[in-house]
Amino acid sequence: MYRQHAGRGTDSPWYQGWEITERKRAIFRATTIAAQEAKRAALRGEGAAAAHPIYTPRLNPVDLMPQYARNGLTALSLFSGGGGMDIGFDRAGFGHVANYEIMQGAADVLKAAHPDWTVFGGEAGDVRRVNWKPFRDKIDVLHGGPPCQPFSNAGRQNGAQDVRDMIPEFVRAVKGIRPRAFVCENVSGLASKRFEDYVEATILSPLRRSYVIHQFILDAADYGVPQTRRRVFFVGFKNKEDGKRFEAPAPTHRQERSSEFAHNLPPTMGVREALGLPHSGVDGLSPTLRSGLTGPRHTTSVLSSVSALKLWNKLGVWPNGVAADRAAASAYVARDGHYRLSLPDCLVLQGFPGDWPVKPPVYFALGLIGNSVAPPMAYQLARSVAAALQRDTP
Ligand SMILES: C[S@@+](CC[C@H](N)C(=O)[O-])C[C@H]1O[C@@H](n2cnc3c(N)ncnc32)[C@H](O)[C@@H]1O
Structure with missing residues (x-):
């Protein structure tokens, strides 16, 4: 059985207890309390003056995935999470027969959206x-x-030994359902290589x-998603014949490092451009947003690594303490005056409408976003799958 996140208000199947000393625990607790107090003071208007106005994003991810007419193909979604794959398939013209997700909070988001x-x-x-x-x-x-x-770097890479390995369940479903x-x-x-066997x-x-x-x-x-995110x-x-016909989707956008063949494609926006921030002379893709709901503590950070922190710093964006909305982000000045992210910003960076x-608590909403397939990529x-099944609608 999954270990439940006892008493902490989540049914995330990924909670992993953290064995740390009482001293370390006390330090973490003190940091959290200090951050919460600073935030409350800022929201009461007692902090430093707002560092930035509320900007309007230039990227509307929905533009990356125009709604296709229904193609008559049915889809069944397992491990639906916050719905990244589901959005992509839906907008590409598929009709979902059902969606299965163990976290009720995530299922509630899908139901509210659809x-x-x-x-x-x-x-x-x-x-x-x-x-x-x-x-x-x-x-x-x-x-x-x-x-x-x-299998992720954030996890403990125990593969099949890990109780959260649900790949055999996916295979059981394929065998039972026999989808096309x-x-x-x-x-x-x-x-x-490590997981080849x-x-x-x-x-x-x-x-x-x-x-x-x-x-x-x-x-x-x-x-076109302003984030490096490989899956x-x-x-x-x-x-x-369907299998022979299938081709993985070709890029629709050009990254800076793209090869020459891509030079006719529109460029993928950087973080600052996508979020509508003023020019700072430096822009670029967002580092991979952290996969949330893992690890021992709830987090409102999207930081995934030390190198990611360097990149966020260069971009002038603060990846910790993500705010519930843009107004709260602008009121709560981040260290160095860097731009504080909000949940709606993270939706843009992940390619969600x-x-x-998704609603607060922020850690849970970020978890759904950070665990998802970027919808434009799923789309x-x-x-490509519809084309292989010869049902691509014009
Ligand atoms: C990586 S996320 C999937 C994200 C999703 N594909 C998307 O694009 O947003 C995996 C999901 O599987 C769910 N899950 C884990 N065990 C499950 C189970 N036994 N039955 C159904 N869902 C489960 C988790 O709660 C999590 O939301």
Whole structure:
């Protein structure tokens, strides 16, 4: 069983207790209390004067994924989280038959965004409990991003030994449902040499007899998302011809480091441009936003590494203490006068529609954003899958 985040208000299946000394715990507690007091004072108007006005983003992620007409293809979403993949498939023209997600808070966001979706949350959304037979041969595309902490740098890289490894459950669903195609997403670490045997034994070998499987890595920044975010995909087709026809989506946007063939593509915006901040002479892609809801403490930080901190500093953006909204961010001056991020800003940096109904608590909303597939990347992939199934709508 997953360890629950006892008494801390979350049903995240990823909570990992942290064994630290009482002294260290006291230091962390003091830092948190000091930060909370500074924030409360700022919001009462007692802090330093607002460092920045409220800016209007220049990037509207919805422009990266114009809504396609329904293509007649059905999709089933497992491990739906905050809905990144679901948005991409929906906007590419697929119709979701159902969405399964164990965290009720995440399922509530999906339901609020799409009252028309059949969302199973909490116990009813636990894929381990579902008998897939009723869906057998009735689904065109089964998609899901099984929990990735077993394979991520942030996790402990225990792979199959890790109780959060839900890839076997995804495979069980493919075998039970026998969809025409499946899309399984994970952190790019799963494509590393270290997990080669695991991938062969757990994904490829059990499914290869029935599916033509493609494996590749995509970067969200190649699809206009102002963030470096690489993910591995396994895409399988039951029909050999469909499998042959499939091509991973080509970039729609150009990153600075793109090869020459991409020079005709529009450039992906940097963080400052995307968020509508004034020119500072330096702009660039956001470092990968931290995958949230992992680790021992709730966090309102999107910081994923030491090198990411250097980059945020260069961009003049403060990645910690993300505020609930832009007004609160502007009232609470960040160290060095750097721009403080807000939840709506993080939605933009991840390629979500600005009105996606993630709500405070900030740590939980950030967790959903940080665990998601950037919707514009999912959208382009969904379009490629539809094309292989010969149902791409004009
Ligand atoms: C990496 S996230 C998926 C993100 C999603 N694909 C997106 O694009 O937003 C994995 C999700 O699987 C959920 N999960 C973990 N175990 C589960 C289970 N047994 N049944 C259903 N969902 C589960 C987690 O709560 C988490 O939201």
